[in-house]
Amino acid sequence: SYELTQPPSVSVSPGQTASITCSGDKLGDKYACWYQQKPGQSPVLVIYQNNKRPSGIPERFSGSNSGNTATLTISGTQAMDEADYFCQAWDRNTVYVFGTGTKVTVL
């Protein structure tokens, strides 16, 4: 089955840039999306189709996808960005696949 792997945690200082990776076999050939999830809340879509932001998502969130890695970048990270982040893609065999999740800590 298809798998997406993320680092368990990323730490970033306020105002700096956080990069979260998502690795999967030929992931660049698929569309990737990203969710933000705060404790006790439902996931919120922050990036879709590799690099598009839904309405209401701040410009500091951006995405890319190439080769075997998709990346979510948070520029000028704020305290409110502290959350778990999950990548997701679609695979014809596994259907919908989620990444293992990354906890972003704003120090």
Place this chain on the structure above:
Amino acid sequence: QVQLLQSGPGLVKPSQTLSLTCAISGYSVSGNSVTWNWIRQSPSRGLEWLGRTYYRSKWYNDYAVSVKSRITINPDTSKNQFSLQLNSVTPEDTAVYFCTRGFEIAARPEFDYWGQGTLVTVSS
């Protein structure tokens, strides 16, 4: 604005059936180009897609292999909602369950609206 409101019991006994409902506002359950999904989340399994229903001149269902023998997702057009039934549950089915809206095509794998989540515990 699309809203999804989940309802259903938070405690189910082993071997019994887990039943949840997702009421949709702001969009039709019969709408073209969208799908209606159930996803669960647990510490041991992470986020796991369970299945979907969607309407394209008739109703279709797709289910994850891991639960295919035990799951049913049904639309209810009269109430604009859809439901999840998971049979023969075990403690491994303990998780937070979410209903979501998605899209049928591979180019749109994302889920853009999520319900509030329901913690379902399987225990006697």
